[in-house]
Amino acid sequence: MSMAMERGSDIIRSELTTGLVNLHAVEKQARQLIERQIARVVNYPAVAQRLRQHLDETNRQEERLDKLLAQFDESRSVLKDMAMQMSANMGAIMHAAADDEILKNTFANLAFENFEIASYKSAICMAEAGSFNDVSRVLQQSLHEEEDMAGWISANVDQVTRQYLDLKSQSEKADR
Numbered sequence: 001m002s003m004a005m006e007r008g009s010d011i012i013r014s015e016l017t018t019g020l021v022n023l024h025a026v027e028k029q030a031r032q033l034i035e036r037q038i039a040r041v042v043n044y045p046a047v048a049q050r051l052r053q054h055l056d057e058t059n060r061q062e063e064r065l066d067k068l069l070a071q072f073d074e075s076r077s078v079l080k081d082m083a084m085q086m087s088a089n090m091g092a093i094m095h096a097a098a099d100d101e102i103l104k105n106t107f108a109n110l111a112f113e114n115f116e117i118a119s120y121k122s123a124i125c126m127a128e129a130g131s132f133n134d135v136s137r138v139l140q141q142s143l144h145e146e147e148d149m150a151g152w153i154s155a156n157v158d159q160v161t162r163q164y165l166d167l168k169s170q171s172e173k174a175d176r
């Protein structure tokens with residue numbers, strides 16, 4: 001292997017490790033956001049059910065990243081997680097004060113899932129560039145779960161909005 005090729009593969013490995021560390025922090029944040037919403041939702045059982053399913057998926061995604069990081073450089077994950085935790089949950093906390101909390105959370109969840117999708121796609125690209133094929137396979141499993149979740153949220157925007165309007169017009173609790 002030439003010096004330049006060796007340097008290239010070192011850089012890919014290092015960038016992929018950073019990508020995995022960031023994904024780990026994102027999943028941790030996702031878990032907290034979902035847990036908070038499950039605890040608060042009252043009148044939207046379909047949303048609660050899908051959130052519970054994705055909480056299970058999110059926990060498995062976090063475990064997958066733990067295992068991958070153990071193969072790379074696990075020690076870096078802890079510090080980064082602590083730094084990101086400061087900003088975690090701000091969205092959900094702010095939405096909790098809103099009359100249309102369920103709608104704002106729906107918008108934020110769709111945005112968050114798409115952030116996760118882009119993060120996984122980028123990490124998969126790095127894994128493939130470095131010929132880390134096992135890593136790519138594991139990440140693709142999580143990517144598919146995020147795409148399913150994003151698809152469900154997007155398809156459910158109308159349903160949740162109609163339900164919100166129905167509850168409002170019946171003077172029922174509509175916010176969450």
Ligand SMILES: [Fe+2]
Pocket residue numbers: 027030058061116146
């Ligand atoms: Fe996720």
